[in-house]
Amino acid sequence: MNAQHPAVRKFGTAAIEEAAQEIARGGIVAVPTETVYGLAADASDSRAVARIYEAKGRPSFNPLIVHVPDLAAAERIARFDDAARALATRWWPGPLTLVLPLRPDAGVAALVTAGLETIALRVPAHRAMRALLAATGKPLAAPSANASNHISPTRAEHVAASLGARVPLIIDDGACPAGLESTIVMEGRILRPGPITAEQLGLALATNEGKVVAPGQLATHYAPGKPVRLDATSAAADEWLIGFGAVAGDDMLSASGDPVEAAARLFDALHRADASDRARIAVAPVPEAGIGAAINDRLRRAAHR
Ligand code: TXA
Ligand code: MG
Numbered sequence: 219m220n221a222q223h224p225a226v227r228k229f230g231t232a233a234i235e236e237a238a239q240e241i242a243r244g245g246i247v248a249v250p251t252e253t254v255y256g257l258a259a260d261a262s263d264s265r266a267v268a269r270i271y272e273a274k275g276r277p278s279f280n281p282l283i284v285h286v287p288d289l290a291a292a293e294r295i296a297r298f299d300d301a302a303r304a305l306a307t308r309w310w311p312g313p314l315t316l317v318l319p320l321r322p323d324a325g326v327a328a329l330v331t332a333g334l335e336t337i338a339l340r341v342p343a344h345r346a347m348r349a350l351l352a353a354t355g356k357p358l359a360a361p362s363a364n365a366s367n368h369i370s371p372t373r374a375e376h377v378a379a380s381l382g383a384r385v386p387l388i389i390d391d392g393a394c395p396a397g398l399e400s401t402i403v404m405e406g407r408i409l410r411p412g413p414i415t416a417e418q419l420g421l422a423l424a425t426n427e428g429k430v431v432a433p434g435q436l437a438t439h440y441a442p443g444k445p446v447r448l449d450a451t452s453a454a455a456d457e458w459l460i461g462f463g464a465v466a467g468d469d470m471l472s473a474s475g476d477p478v479e480a481a482a483r484l485f486d487a488l489h490r491a492d493a494s495d496r497a498r499i500a501v502a503p504v505p506e507a508g509i510g511a512a513i514n515d516r517l518r519r520a521a522h523r
Contacts, residue, residue, distance in 0.1 A: 223378065223382065223383060224248070224377075224378055224381070224382070224383060224385045224386055224387060224388050225386065225387050225388070226374055226378065226387075226388045226390050227387065227388070227389055227390065228390050228391075229250075229345070229346045229349075229389055229390065229391035233389050234346070234349045234350055234353050234389070235353065236387065237249065237350055237353070237387055237389055238350065238353035238354045240386065240387055241258065241259065241260055241266070241350070241354045241356065241358070242260075242354065244259075244260065244263050244265055244266040244269070245259070245266065245269065245386060245387075246258065246259045246266065246269045246270055246273055246385060246386070247259075247350070247385070247386070247387045247388075247389065248363040248371075248374070248377045248381070248385050248387070248388040248389065249346050249347050249350050249360070249363075249388075249389045250344055250346045250347065250374075250389065250390075250391045250392070250394055251285075251313075251342045251343075251344045251346075251347045251360075251394065252312070252313055252342060252343045252344040252394060252395050252396050252413075253313045253342075253394060253396045253397070253398060253399050253400050253412070253413060254362045254363070254370040254371055254372055254394050254397070254398070254399055254485070255362065255363040255370075255371040255372070255373075255374065255376070255377050255388075255394065256285070256347065256358075256360030256361065256362060256363055257270050257273060257274065257360055257361055257362070257363035257377075257381070257385065258285070258347075258350065258358040258359070258360040259358065259359055259360075260354065260356045260357075260358065260359075261282075261284045261326050261327060261330050261356065261357040261358060261359040262325045262326060262327060262356060262357065263327060264327035264328070264329050266327075267282070267327045267329045267330055267359050268329060270282065270359060270360075270361060271329070272384075273381055273384040273385055274361065274364070274365055274366045274381075275365055275366045276361065276366040277366070280332060280361075281330065281331045281332040281334055281337075281338060282330050282331075282338070282359040282360070282361050283315050283338040283339070283340055283359070283360060283361065283400070284326065284330060284337060284338065284339050284340075284357050284358065284359050284360075285339075285340055285341070285342050285347060285351060285357065285358045285359075285360055286339060286340075286341055286351065286357050286358075287341065287348065287351045287352065288310075288311075288341055289303070289306050289307065289310060289341065291341075291357065292306065292310075292316075292339045292341065294321070294324065295320070295321060295324040295325075295326060295337060295339060295357060296316075296318035296319060296320055296321060296324070296336075296337050296339055297318060297319045297321060298316075298318060301406060302316055302318055305403060305419070306341070309414055309419075310340070310341035311341045311342055311343035311348070312341070312342075312343050312414065313340075313342075313343070313396050313398075313399075313400040313401060313412055313413040313414055314340060314400055314401050314403065314412075314414050314419075315338050315339065315340040315400045315401065315402045315403070315410075316338070316339055316340070316402075316403055316404070317336050317337070317338045317339075317402060317403070317404035317405075317409065318336060318337060318339060318404075319335060319336055319337075320334070320335055320336055320337040324337070326357065326359075327359075330359045336404070338402065340400055344391070344394075344395075345391070346389050346391045347360075350389070362399060363377045363380070363381060363385065363388075364376070364377070364380040364381070365380045365381060367441060368380050368441075369441075369442055369485050369488050369489055369492070369520070370398075370399060370485050371485070372393055372394040372397045372482075372485045372486050373392070373393050373394075373486060374388050374389075374390035374391075374392075376485070376486075376489055379489075393482070393486065394482070395482060396412075396413040396481060396482060397481050397482035397483065397484055397485060397486070398412055398413055398481045398484065398485075398509070398512050398513070398516065399412055400412045400413065400414075401413060401414040401415075401419070401512070403419065403421060404424070406421055407421060407422060407423070407424035408421050408422065408423045408424060409424055410515070411423060411511045411512035411515045412509075412512050413481065413509060413512065415508045415509050415511065415512070416511060417507075417508060423511070441519065441520055441522070442488050442489075442491065442492040442499060442520055443492050444491070444492060444496075444497065444498055444499050445497075445498045445499065445521075446498075446499045446500075446501065446517070446520045446521040447498065447499070447500045447501070447521065448501055448503070448517055448518070448521050449501075449502075449503045450465070450500035450501060450502055450503075451465050451502065451503075452465075453467060453468070453500045454498070454500070456496055456497040456498055457496055457497075457498045457499065457500040458491045458494045458496035458498070458499050458500070459500045459501075459502070460487050460488075460491060460499065460500070460501045460502065461473075461502050462475065462480055462501075462502040462503065462504050463475035463502070465502035465503070467500070467502065468491075468494070468496075469487045469490055469491065470483075471483050471484060471487060471502070471504070475505075477504065477505065477507070477508055477509050477510045477513065478509055480504060480510075480513060481509050481512065481513055484513055484516060484517075485516075488520060499520075501517055501520075501521075504517070
């Protein structure tokens with residue numbers, strides 16, 4: 219293996235087979251989901267899970283999401299009440315994570331939940347993550363495949379730039395369609411806004427003085443390396459302006475003002491802004507409605523220093 223770069227394999231049978239062997243050996247693999255690229259390991263293997271934390275440089279108190287192929291597999295790991303089962307039936311496979319009471323006999327490494335009695339579970343829709351779940355036959359713990367406190371990756375190149383040789387293998391299946399991390403729901407409240415909106419779920423955000431509450435939802439979680447100014451309608455000379463709708467700039471989230479398109483492009487745009495020759499980043503206002511709530515949640519974190 220090259221010491222500087224991870225192996226990047228185009229999605230396909232051979233790539234999934236190689237990835238499954240890496241997982242079976244207790245290794246870690248970066249794999250796309252419909253939200254962002256995840257850094258996956260066998261959730262039942264504590265040493266494999268430790269490698270995730272090590273590669274990300276992540277504080278070990280921040281629990282991980284576990285990915286399973288279907289509701290039946292999820293019910294073997296956590297206890298569902300009727301409300302949780304209704305949400306799962308309606309939205310899985312898809313970008314919804316449910317935080318539920320962990321079954322004591324679930325066989326999940328304690329490091330996955332950071333010792334909590336609850337566990338975050340989701341059934342992903344993306345073909346690559348689904349193929350890896352099928353090939354390994356294991357529940358896969360997978361946080362976003364970026365170094366801790368960096369912008370989440372929506373392309374294989376973002377993973378390679380952030381983690382480098384700390385990840386041995388990346389499955390490349392292009393850009394993630396949703397582009398924002400999954401919506402997290404616990405006890406009928408939204409802990410993290412995401413691609414499935416509060417309106418679609420008919421649920422309210424769990425807030426604490428206007429801030430979303432989830433362990434590990436650190437204010438700086440999505441910080442680029444440069445200062446970020448929000449609600450900008452024009453840019454200073456040293457600013458890289460990310461446009462939206464009528465506000466044009468150096469980059470554009472959605473010229474037609476489509477928030478779903480903007481969500482899919484957001485992290486890619488932040489990565490480009492970070493790599494630009496400008497010292498600061500400015501971002502045009504994005505309306506709060508629908509998935510705009512999740513976009514603005516990530517932007518506020520990016521702007522918080
Ligand atoms: O879309 C996604 O959810 C992506 C893809 C890869 O699936 N994953 C992802 O994982 O965003 P990560 O680790 O970057 O974010 C997990 C979030 C953290 O904010 C963590 O605190 C929260 O889920 N979480 C995990 N377990 C929890 C629990 N038992 N209770 C409350 N929050 C939990
Ligand atoms: Mg993350």
